[in-house]
Amino acid sequence: MRNLPDRILVAPPEGTDLRSLPAWLKERAARAPRGWVVWLDDLDRHLSASNLTPALVTELGLADAVVAATIRQGELKTLRPSATDRVSSSEGVGYAVLKTPPITIDRSWNERERERARSSGDDRLAKAADDQRFGVAEQLAAGPLLQSTWNDGPGGGHPRGYALVAAAVDLASAGLASPLTREQLHAAHTTYLPPPPPLPEGTDQAWEWATCPRSGTAGLLVPVDHEGLRWRAFDYLTAQCSVPESIWRLALDLATDRDRFTIAFTAYDAERFDIAGEAWRPLAEEGNPEAMSFFGYLLEKADQLVEAEHWYRRAAELDDTHAMSRLGNLLRDTDRVEEAEHWYRKATELGEPNPMVRLGQLLRDTDRVEEAEHWYRRAAELDDTHAMSRLGDLLRDTDRVEEAEHWYRRAAELDDTHAMVDLGDLLRDTDRAEEAEHWYRRAIEQNDTYAMSRLGNLLRDTDRVEEAEHWYRRAAELDDTYAMSRLGDLLRDTDRVEEAEHWYRRAAELDDTYAMSRLGDLLRDTDRVEEAEHWYRRAIEQNDTYAMFKLAFMLWETDRVEEAEHWFREATEQENIHAIVGLGFLLTSKGCLEEAEHWFRKATEHGNTNAMAGLAHLMAAKGCSEEAEHWLRLADETKEDD
Secondary structure, rough: OOOOOOOEEEEOOOOOHHHHHHHHHHHHHHHOOOOOEEOOOOHOOOHHHOOHHHHHHHHHHOOOOEEEEOHHHHHHHHOOOOOOOOOOOOOOOOOHHHHHHOOOOOOOOOOHHHHHHHHHOOOOHHHHOOOOOOOOOHHHHHHHHHHHHOOOOOOOOOOHHHHHHHHHHHHHOOOOOOEEHHHHHHHHHHHHOOOOOOOOOOHHHHHHHOOOOOOOOOOEEEEEOOOOOEEEEOOOOOOOHHHHHHHHHHHHHHOOOOHHHHHHHHHHHHOOOOHHHHHHHHHHHOOHHHHHHHHHHHHHHOOOHHHHHHHHHHHHHHOOOHHHHHHHHHHHHOOOOOHHHHHHHHHHOOOHHHHHHHHHHHHOOOHHHHHHOOOOOHHHHOOOOHHHHHHHHHHHOOHHHHHHHHHHHHHHHHOHHHHHHHHHHHHOOOOOOOHHHHHHHHHHHHHHHHHHHHHHHHHHHHHOOOHHHHHHHHHOOOOHHHHHHHHHHHHHHHHOOOHHHHHHHHHHOOOOHHHHHHHHHHHHHOOHHHHHHHHHHHHHHOOOOHHHHHHHHHHHHHHOHHHHHHHHHHHHHOOHHHHHHHHHHHHHHHHHHHHHHHHHHHHOOOHHHHHHHHHHHHHHHHHOOOHHHHHHHHHHHHHOOO
């Protein structure tokens, strides 16, 4: 308000329909010769009932009002559409308003701001500035005092009052944004009452304790209207345990349609998929396409693909682009590629970048690279960072490295962590290790575990083994299986076999095929052949050709030649060069020299020196001494080059 000191502030209560506000302001224009400020605190709580649209904001401006609003970052991230989103009719009002570029204000003041507060002459500001444990707004609203009172729990002498507040806190934590009446809180609070003795205080005494302002500012429960009919928990109070079942159910009973979306998202994040489904299903059945799409996604995650497809189709037929993309994904994953392409193309007609990227990937997977590039470019030009990365991948794979770098950089500079890692990989492969390290570290600042592993690889390759181990461990401790495997490799190479086995096992038990194979190698090398075989077979179930080759070799060593040959051939069909060579030697041992020669020759085309030596042996046995010498000489020269 410092910049607009002469304007009059209007702060509509939550739940107010704002469509009549422009006329109200114009009628009272004489009272505000310098204009108005319409203040919508916690904008997300106004969206359901306010009927706020960009057009209404324009009307308010014509009534000489500046509209200012606040919203927490978490709520904005959940509700805000992308810059290119079409406004879903299901959202009605409010949704489009959130497209306005926000101004982010840190809840904590910086040192310069704190110094100004200390010298302001306002004792409250000075005290708030000196305590850096809390944001200034929290301090001014008596946040620390209220949090301390709340932390005392039901044992603080007011068990019923605590229960009333706990009900409000947990209903908000469950995603219920709508304020609550005293009667609703009273009906919910019994869940939190401790068993007697002692008996809880009386209802009126409990209400007085819960709503009494501390330090003259706010109570544990705060009113949201001028009459004190509707209430919510003080903003900074946090839930002290998981939300009870009865509170999830009550939240659904009390929810508006907008609340149902928030409850569904909150429940999904809490892995309460049953609650999420119950929140979305009624909206989907009422014809809300956004709810249909999300409900379909929930069903797909539960492997209820037929029903998921049903809801995706219903939403897609109502022009919901997210549903079109998800339907396309489901169709592609169930080998209905032609129909998947149809829905991706239909979604692209509405200007959404995400289906453009999906269509690009489908086209690339079906060898239509030129058209894939077109769609990646279309989406990238809409500032879609995923498209930029995909385009970078395509360009790099088609030897256009310089342009690939351009797109990786654009995405990385827009804070896309995957692009940072991709750019790091490209720089590393073009001998710019120092800059590669910079981008890996940038991605690590956003806690990207793959970047930690890639940095570990770079450090290990530049003989900084101790620091490499640090980053592998950081990522492994965050359950990154690639990092676990790489850490296992490092530990094994530095003779810490027991710990290497621990990390291989952790990754293998999380279904990492590389770790299964490496664990098999370690077990085989420590004479635990039976368990090694188990892990090789587990990796083979995921079509790991290295495991096929290693199992085949181990079976051959234990005289199970027929099965060994089977796995050599399986891996050979997938062009595993080591298996091709192994099959050649096994066939040689069986006297199948003509076929052995075929496989050795195939492997020599890839520069394999063992195949060259095997072929030389066969040629010598056939009396072709000149050709035998040729292959031995070539094998030696190839080894020297390596």
